[in-house]
Amino acid sequence: MSKGEQTKIKILQQAAELFNQKGYAGSSMSDIMRVTGLKKGGIYNHFQSKDELALQAFDYANACIQEHYRIALKGKRHAIERLHAIVNAFRSYAVNPPIKGGCPILNTAIESDDAHSALRDRTQQAMDSWRRMICRIIEIGIKKGELCPDINPDEMTTIMIATVEGAVMMSKLYGDSIHLERVLNHLSQYLENHRL
Numbered sequence: 511m512s513k514g515e516q517t518k519i520k521i522l523q524q525a526a527e528l529f530n531q532k533g534y535a536g537s538s539m540s541d542i543m544r545v546t547g548l549k550k551g552g553i554y555n556h557f558q559s560k561d562e563l564a565l566q567a568f569d570y571a572n573a574c575i576q577e578h579y580r581i582a583l584k585g586k587r588h589a590i591e592r593l594h595a596i597v598n599a600f601r602s603y604a605v606n607p608p609i610k611g612g613c614p615i616l617n618t619a620i621e622s623d624d625a626h627s628a629l630r631d632r633t634q635q636a637m638d639s640w641r642r643m644i645c646r647i648i649e650i651g652i653k654k655g656e657l658c659p660d661i662n663p664d665e666m667t668t669i670m671i672a673t674v675e676g677a678v679m680m681s682k683l684y685g686d687s688i689h690l691e692r693v694l695n696h697l698s699q700y701l702e703n704h705r706l
Contacts, residue, residue, distance in 0.1 A: 514555075514556070517548075517552075517556065518556045519570075520546065521542075521546050521548070521553060521556055521557070521563070522563075522566055522567050522570040523570065524542075524545040524546050525537075525542055525545070525546070525563055525564075525567040526567040526568070526570045526571040526574075526609060526614070527545070527609060527610040527611060528541055528542065528545050529564060529567050529568070529571075529614075529618075530571055530609055530610060530611030530612065530614045530617055530618075531610055531611035533617070533621045534564050534618075534621060534622070534625075534626060534629060535621065535625060535626075539553075539560060542560070542563070561626075561628065561629075564626075564629055565628060565629060565632055568614060568618055568629060568632050568633065568636075569632070571609045571614035572614060572615065572636045574608045574609045574614075575608055575609070575613070575614065575615070575636075576639075577608070578599055578608040579595075579596060579599055579643070582595040582596065582598065582599040583595050583596070588651075588656055589647055589648065589650060589651020589652075589654065589656040589657050590651070590656060590657070590701055590702070590704075590705045592647045592651075593644070593647060593648070593651075593670070593701050594698060594701060596644065596647075596670070597670070597674065597694055597697045597698060597701070598694070598698075600674050600677075600678065600690065600694060601690075601691075601694060603678055603681075603690065612678055612682050613675060613678050615633055615636050615637055615640070615675075616675045616678060616679060618630075618632075618633045619633045619634075619637070637671075640671065641664075641667050641668075641671065644663075644666075644667040644670060644671070645663040645664060645667050648661060648663035648666055648667065649663050655706055656705070656706055657704050657705065657706060658704045658705075658706060661704055666704070669700075670697060673693050673696070673697060674690075674693060674694070674697065676693070677689050677690040677692070677693035677694070678690060
């Protein structure tokens with residue numbers, strides 16, 4: 511990897527954490543220069559604009575989350591085991607998130623819904639990917655006779671994601687992981703209730 515590629519990755523990592531903690535609108539170019547240790551020209555050597563940096567930084571953050579799931583799912587074959595792995599991947603979010611600031615999909619969705627259409631679209635694509643992954647696990651589990659046949663995969667996916675994301679938000683808001691722990695325990699039982 512060239513020095514330029516290494517610098518670009520460093521900028522993406524640091525900008526992703528900054529945007530995830532302060533938001534896109536709350537992060538100035540001065541903030542980006544401060545966290546990267548680069549001057550404006552050094553940043554613009556790799557990105558044409560703050561918008562381009564924000565989109566690529568979101569992609570970087572989302573890739574960190576996807577890697578977190580990939581590791582959690584490794585070696586898991588049964589649908590319930592895979593769904594539990596996704597739920598349990600959130601147990602470390604309160605103390606050791608894959609990227610500083612919590613869930614970038616949640617944070618960016620809230621910030622960008624009315625303010626930044628390109629970032630909102632990118633966030634929606636990330637959520638669509640996450641939803642497809644969970645739905646696919648459920649669909650395969652139903653076909654293999656591992657899950658109850660009357661489950662609506664899309665509905666179960668919505669319940670899982672919305673419940674976990676709400677718990678992440680509450681735990682961050684109150685600085686107390688009890689909200690996340692309660693939800694994860696509830697979802698674990700919810701999943702077991704759908705096992706065949």
